[in-house]
Amino acid sequence: MLFKNIAILDENLNMRENCFVETKEDRITYIGDRHPGGGEREYDGRGRLLMSGFYNAHGHSPMSLMRGYGENMVLQDWLSKKIFPFEDKLDGESVYWGTMLSLAESMRFGIVSTSDMYYFCEDMARAVADSGMKANISRSVVNPSGEAPEKLESFKEMKDLYREFHGSCQGRIKIDMSLHAEYTSDRRTAEALADYAGGIDTVMHVHVSETELEHKQCLERHGMTPAAYLEDTGLFNLPAIAAHCVYSTEEDLEIFRRRGVTVAANPVSNMKLASGVCNAAAILEKGINLAIGTDSVASNNSLNFMEEMKVLAIGNKGFLKDPRALTAGDAVRAATEGGARAQRRDGCGALKEGGKADLIVVDISGANMHPVHNILNNLVYSCSGGEIEMTMSDGKVLYEKGNYRTIDIEKTIYQAEKATKKILERL
Template structure:
């Protein structure tokens, strides 16, 4: 496929006009301002379009699409323990499968090409991701409340089985990470065992960190350490890790996260909706920490429109610092794309570059809110909408285009998700 005379966001995240981008197989093989001599087959006219790397959703819980709108206007701890956990106790494999497909459909509609998922029902999630054509770093979320041996638990067995069955599956589109749900849902020994196992197999780690002030302060009272220091003392960050939220971390925590090479996934809208707080992004940038963007779940966010998330990521630090110059459009777009790919361990993804995977999205810029184009980077971050995405491609395969889901029967997915939700509610 050849994109002809199209505006692109290049590998340095600068705008270039009248470019030619050739895709062969799953790779970008040609990027130039000159028409290629070789034949790439189908030609796409780039008039009024922008080609850019697809978004990477750095922290998500896809099956929680079943809980969209369930448990509104509640504090995080009440929301979890009074609504979400009781609902999740009734989940079925079929419900998780269709909810994951629903979330994958929503992701591709809004230009997300890859997600980092923390949940369970790994067989069903892997099947849904494979069917959808999306990419995902899947992890079996671990909670362990008692003093029993974690590695003998059914959770550990499911985690190990998922890694052995699915790591590298779907032609490499699926990567299996390990995942500690959080400090407050595990014991020190279970966290230590998980850290040791993760390091022994060379896997990556996902973990919730300091999402709320209550969580942060209670950890300090319990262990005389912040959650970051506590998790680091147990070896959680001894492998490449993504720490989600990090709203209440302290200066020493940032030093540890930088030293350990931990990526931080900021979830602006979820944190606002649950009144968890606002992550201090400028201080993370000052430390040189890799920052990514996540939606969290449709239960704590209600929508996976990544354009909304990017805009909020860029705006909130300006309010908090009183400095309108912090967070440039380029920084926000890098957090939404290449930084997320780096956090997932996908080194050949995240930007338009010859040799990289063809994970591309095309935006319609021929709409009123994208004109005039004084600063197209600024327009993408502050003016563009998720509905402006007209094509989503993963590994050179078009998954969504102009209202058509190429890999999914969207009507069936919606029907089955609604059916599963009603069945669960009837049992609660």
């Protein structure tokens, strides 16, 4: 495809106008001021901005079936009275359609890849394969009873998932490892997972210090914070994504910096559940890779990444009482390059020649996008998400102006509603 007469947000997050950008197969092959010649399809980009797609660093896609189910509740009540009973009734088919619904919403809002932690992961992988999207999928390991790790069904499923799907669909699907959290497993399980993951090409995905209670109880159990405990088990000996980190201490941030751990902030979900605010400004100041996650639709209630960037920025400004705490550029970089780095997707997260053609087109012609003193400020503070009119992954258009190229959206919505009603009838 050849994008012509289009503004771009380049790899340095600078806006360049009236550009030509060509993609061939899965790569960006040309960026310049002149028509390169050729091109199977030309896209007139007047009034449009071409930029990297977004990389969601923490999600639970099948939980789209729980959108709006259980509101205005304390976290533990929300989980025990609403979420866990609903999840207990899930099966592979419902997980497939819940995942597909999230994938459709993701591409609508410019997300090209998600780090997804859940179960029934084969069905999740099937949905990702069918959709044309990218995903880093992990089977979340939990072991509250202290059973021998090698006997855990989740541990076996995780290994089988890696063997069958890692690197499949031309690398679109990656299989990560996941310890759900410190508080849902014992030390032996964490150490066994670290040992196994250390011998393969993967990323560790784990919840860390999401709530004050989690953080406090870990200190009582182990005399260490969740981050210190997880480092002690060896989980941070490999590339890792630490999700949430709302109550991470200065010492925890030093662990993340030293170990090269990515912090995935989940601004909307954490504020909606009243968990708190991740200090993203302190994370960046430490030189830690910062990414953004949506968490689940059950706690968010959308996958609007424009909204995530805005709440990340203004949340930190308000939390720290400092308007300089986090810039719009910081938020955009976390949503693009930061997420791609977290997922270990080389050549992704920036618009540059030779890079992957994971791109979105944003309509910047509307009244809310003018004047343009600084395009980054407009993207983060003025966009609603509805301005995204195209999402492309590996050079393939997935979504364009309300049309889903790879998903039967009417069937997906119908099947998701059907699965939800079936579960509710069994509760």
